[in-house]
Every structure is written in C-alpha cells, then in structure tokens.
Amino acid sequence: MTTAQSPTPERIAADRAHCDIDISTERFWRQPFAAREEAFAALRARPGITWHAPLDVPFPHEEKGFWAVTRHADIAHVSTHHDLFCSGQGIGLGPIPVEFEQMMSFFLAMDPPEHTTYRRIIGAAFTPKQVRKVDEVIAANARDIVDAVVGAGEFDFVERVAALLPMHTVSDMVGVPRSERDAVTEAAGSIIGADLDTSEEAITRMFENIQYLHSMGADLAEHRRKHPADDLMTSIVQAEVDGQRLTNEQIGAFMILLSTAGNDTTKQTSAHVIKALADHPDQKAWLTEDFDGRIKQSIEEFVRYATPVMDFARHATRDTVIGDQPIAQGEKVAIFYCSGNRDETVFAEPDRFDLTRWPNPHQGFGGGGIHYCLGHFVAKIQLRCLFSELLTKLPDLEVGEPVYLSSNFVNGITSLPVRA
Template sequence: MPSIAASSLVSLDFWSKPQDERDQLFASLRAAEGPLFCPVPDEPGFYAIARYEEVAEASRNPQVFSSQPTAVSLVDPPPQVAPYSGSMISIDDPRHARLRRIVSRSFTPRLVQRVAGDVAVLARHIVDGLAERGPCDFVEHVAMPMPLQIICSMMGIPESAYDDVIDATNVIIAIGDPDYVSPDGADRAAVLTEKFSFLHALMADLGRLRRENPADDLVTALTRANVDGEALDDLDLGRFFSLLVVAGNETTRNALSHALTLLTDNPGQRDVLLGNLDVRLPAAVEEIVRYSTPVTWMRRTLTRDHELGGHVYRAGDRVILYYNSANRDESVFKDPHAFDVARSPNPHFGFGAPGPHFCLGAHLARREITVLLRELYTRLPTLHATAPPVRQRASFINGIKSLPCAF
C-alpha cells in the first residue's frame, strides 16, 4: 500500500478516480503509524499529513510550518512565475499580517452591504435564466456566474473581460488538465506566466484608473488603504486579484456544483433539507463544504526541525496538509463518509484550518452558496443532476467542469 499511495498522490490519474477510492487511500494514511513520504521527480518530495489534529497543529504554527516559497504547489514556482504567484496565501508574518489588515480594512461596511445586495439580485437573475433556459450545464449557467460576477463587480472589472478572467483562473488551477491547456507541448511555466500576466495587467490598468478617478469599488479602497505606512503597489494589487479570482471563484463555483450532485445522489438528505429549507440550509452549506472540500490541500515548508504526531521533520522538509482527509477523520466526525445536512457539530477545514491563513473570503463564500441554493430550491424544488459530473483533472482543487441538470 505505501508504495502505491506514494505514487498516487502525485498522479493526476489518482485524483480523477471516484471519491470512494480516494477516501480509502486517505483512510489508510490516517491509520498508518507515521506520515507517508511521496517522491516527486526532480524535486525533494513531500510528506503527506492526513490526520485532523496534525493538520490543525501545523496550520496554527506558521513559524515552523511556513507558507513560503509557496503554499499551492508541490514544486517550487519557476523563477518567471514566482513574482506573480507570491500572494498573501504564500507569505508569512509580519508581511502577511500587514497585507491582510490592508485588505480587511478595505471591506468597508458600505461595500459589504452593497455586495450582500448584489448576491441576492444576482441569485434571482441566475434562477430567472435557468427557469427560462431549461435543462443545461449547471456549472456554466448557475455555479460559475455567481462568484465570477460578484468578484468582478467588487473589483470594478468590466464585463467584457469576464470570459478571459475565467479562462485564466481555470488554467492556473488545473494546469495539467488538457481541456484547459492544449496538449501541444506548451511549457507549463510559459502558460502560467501568460495567464498571471493577463490578470496583473488588468488590475494594474484598473488601479491606475481608480487612483485618478475613484469609484465605489474594492480597487479604490485598496489603492487608498495604508497600514503601518504600507500601501498596496501594482504588484500587490495584481497578486491579490489573482488570489481573489482563483480562490474565490473556483472554490465557490465547485462547492455549488458539488451541492447539486450531493443533493441528487442523496434524495433522503434532499428531502430533509427541503422539508425546512430556511432552518436546515446553514448546516447543509457547512456539510456541503466539508464533504466536497473544494480546496484539497495546502503545502508548508519546515523552517526548523520539529516533531509532529510522533515524527521528527527536518528543516527544509515539505509537507502537504490534506484538508480532504482531515474532513473525513473518524476521530473527529461521526460517520465521516456520510453526507448529513443536519451534521452538528461540524468543525470542518473546508475553508482551511485554524491559523493566520484561514480563508479571508469564507463569509462571502457562505453567503453566495446559501443565497443561491435558497433561490434555486425555493423556485425550482425538483432541480437535479441528470448525469455524473465531469471532474477537473487536478489535485489542488476538487473541481467540476460540467454537470447537466434539469427540473
């Protein structure tokens, strides 16, 4: 088993397998005496951390388990990609804390109130379109528009750029998927540089425009924000926008897509939810996020020797924190492989584990998922998937590319 598991975790073929097969492998990792080491070709390799408490402890200890040089790749970023990808998610305090404060303070009460209204209006518009269109691809017509349009509206991105933004995020997240990157021998670093450059250029142009002509959007607030004498420059703006559209768009989109799949495959749980939608929905959203775990893992790099779970890691070791495994840990969750819309308590890591890198947009993601599901199942209670989802060929994101639906 260990040799098979070690090769599986670095293979996109494994991440394309059915949920049950992936769950079995991680159950064996949680039951093992020590962490599994996974070699990576031409790289140092990594240790797989699969247990809930160990994922939590590493996440709470960034002085030892560092997010630098990257939190989102099994391998270090190529030199030409590194300047673009060094967002808040891949840096440590004190700079991480300063940038997070700048961003947090830019979400003014007025902006938050406007965004909340936008979510409700957009949900109604999306369901209006679905009711008129009939059977269609749920990802394209329902799950994708919600986070994309909310984020772009917050930032002031013109609608004419939406298609290019979603293309860039798809490629960055699922660089190994041939549906997003044509198998023509294109260099991975070159493709990533192209997509990151587009997002950064879009934000640099908008930042310059907002410095000269302020508006009621997040970019204006970010260009004016200042914490401890530090403001965001064009590179910081580009990094933040890249993080926001990739993390905020892809994760919410996939949580919504998994929601339809789960409620179709579990009709009993669907009946429980629809029997008292307003009361059941908040817990159901948490269970959807736990069960689907849209962000599968994060990487950390050891700054010094440290013992965790009885194993001594050495300075420079790379570890992968598997949130999907933590969210199935039998020592924390009763019947962890069951989908239970009434599950309580539900201390999942669907938005990351406790610590300084807990998802800054968790509140917005919860609101988007909740409002759209309420609108969908209030107006179209027979909505269901008509075939299994087509999954992304990726390990970092538990992504769904397409999902046919009807009502």
C-alpha cells in the same frame, strides 16, 4: 582520523524510503475521489505521517519529497504553527516555478510580518458598508442567474450557474468591465481548473493567463486611484495599515487570487452540492423545510463534503516533529484537507452527506491559523443566495452525472448536465 558528521537533511531525504501507498503520480490523481479517499484512509490508519516522492513536473527541480499530513489533528497543528511551518518557501503540492507561485499566491505564500501587514490591508477594505454592498450584489446576481435558466430545459449547471455567480461577484466587486468578463472567467478557469496537463504548451498558456489577470488588476487599481468611486476596488487602493498601502503590482497579484481561489472554490462547492442534494432527497427536504433557519449550518456541511481545495504545502522552518515523526528543517509538509475532512475520528460516517452534522469542525477554509480563508464570509453569502434561489425556483431540478476534473489541487467538476 576523521570525525563522523551528522547527515544533512538533503541526505536524509534522499536515503529515506518512500511510502508504499503512492499518492504522487498522475495516475493516482486521475482516480475518482472515493478511490483516492481509500488511500488517504489507509494513511490515516497508520501511525505517524508518511514520506512520499515529489510529483512529476516537466522541468528540473531539487525537491526530494514531501510528508503527507492526513489526520485532522495534524493538519490543525501544522496550520496553527506558522513559526514551525512556513508558507514563504512554497505552498504547492508539486514543484512550481517560483515566478508562477509569486504571481498567483500573493499573501498566501507570505509569512509574518509581511503576511500580517498585507492581510490587514485587505481586511481593512472590507468595511461594514462594503460587506453590505457585496451581499446585495451577490443576491442580485444569484437571482438573475437562476432566472435565466428557469424553463431552459437541458443545460450544463457548471457553465450556466456554478461558474457564473463567483465570477460575476468578483467582477462586480473590483469593477471588471463587462466587455472583459468572459475573458476573465476563461483565464481564471484555465489556471486553477486546469486538468493534469504539464505540457509546455499548457504551462505557457497558464502563464499568459496569469499575466492577463495581473495586468487587469493593476490597471483597475490605477484607474481607481485617479477616479475613486464607492466600490471595493477604491477601498482596496485606499486601505492603509501603519502607513502602508498596496501597490498596483500587489493588487494585480490579489486580482489573480480573487479570480482563481475566490472563484473556483465556490463554483466547485455549488456543483458538488447540487449533485449531493439530488442524490440525498431527504437532506434536500430537510433544508427546504426551514431554509432560513438551517442554511447556516448546512453550508458548513456543503464545504466539508465538497472540500474544493484539497491541499496546500508548508516547509519546516527548523527541525521539529509531527506526532512522533521528526521533520528536518526545510522539508516540505503537505496538508491534505480532503483527508482531514474525512477523518473518522472527528466525523461520524464521514463519507455521508449530512446537513444535520453539528458541530462541524471542517477544514474546507483551511486548518486554522493565520492563513484561514479571508474570503470565507463571501463564499458563505454566495452559497446562501444561490441555493435560496435554486431551491425556490427550481425545486424539481433533474441532475445527471458529472464529469470530474483530474487535478491534484481542486476537487472539481468540469460539467454537470441538468434539466430545469
């Protein structure tokens, strides 16, 4: 006589039917944002959460699929329960080689207590004095960047404005030599802003750029250990929590994170917003009427509307539930901020660009919890400084039609023609 055994999570996942709304294919992610949002709206309208096939990648893997978490409340639940949904087993929507994720993500792909320690060390480097210096650097860079395009005629807003401010900010903060800044900008852009190209050549190029940025950060850290200065990199190498400091290798990983996540998020928000302001002159007029009094509130709508980072993943640490849906230990759970920020139960007319929207509990910096974006205050400073300069010095900027990035991670614009 044999005894019946409960099916393993792997067996359950293999037998479970995938959702009929397919969000796993390259074809889906090459659609415009509005078309993808129709699919996410349909998923939000269904009870529970849905199971989907793993994304196609050009290398072998053992993933069976992922749960799509599309409602605002469910995203917040996953984000704020790191004991149930961990980051250390991978944060990418698609299967990612472990060496890529470890080098690219730093503490984004860590769990407590390791994550707590490293986040506190990085946070300790941002002293009030350093924050003031960051603000001053950003204001000066924004002024110089906008001054350079006043009267320039036609130009690409992404290339000449949106991409420059965050990369200059990162470079100034950590001391990237001016001779290396173009290379750093190109490397960072090729990693996080890459189109849906999964060829061997593209992956090799991406890995080379990851290694370049890692080496750059480690070299800058070593230089500041030997030659300390009054700058953020010195604060980073000297920051200490419970007797622990970052190694050069860890600072190299942090450099990748700064150059990619810290760069592309603000870059893409800026590009989406300049287009939205052109398309909604009433909103532009409202903001311009009292910029200083209204920009703080407006930035929250900037980030909600753009949602530059569309998703992250977690893995269940034990058998649990989301709503009434059982989730087996080890299963991947994808949290779609791009859907949560359009949740009609939270945001009235969610597709509308509305700077007066308040409160605005968007998930553009994450759904809360321990992984809430550490650099959100730097992003907000950049947006405030940049749009102060743009609306003052280029109030009649003509904005053309954007070319959008095809990506399953970044809601991006690759180019945007404008006329000053």
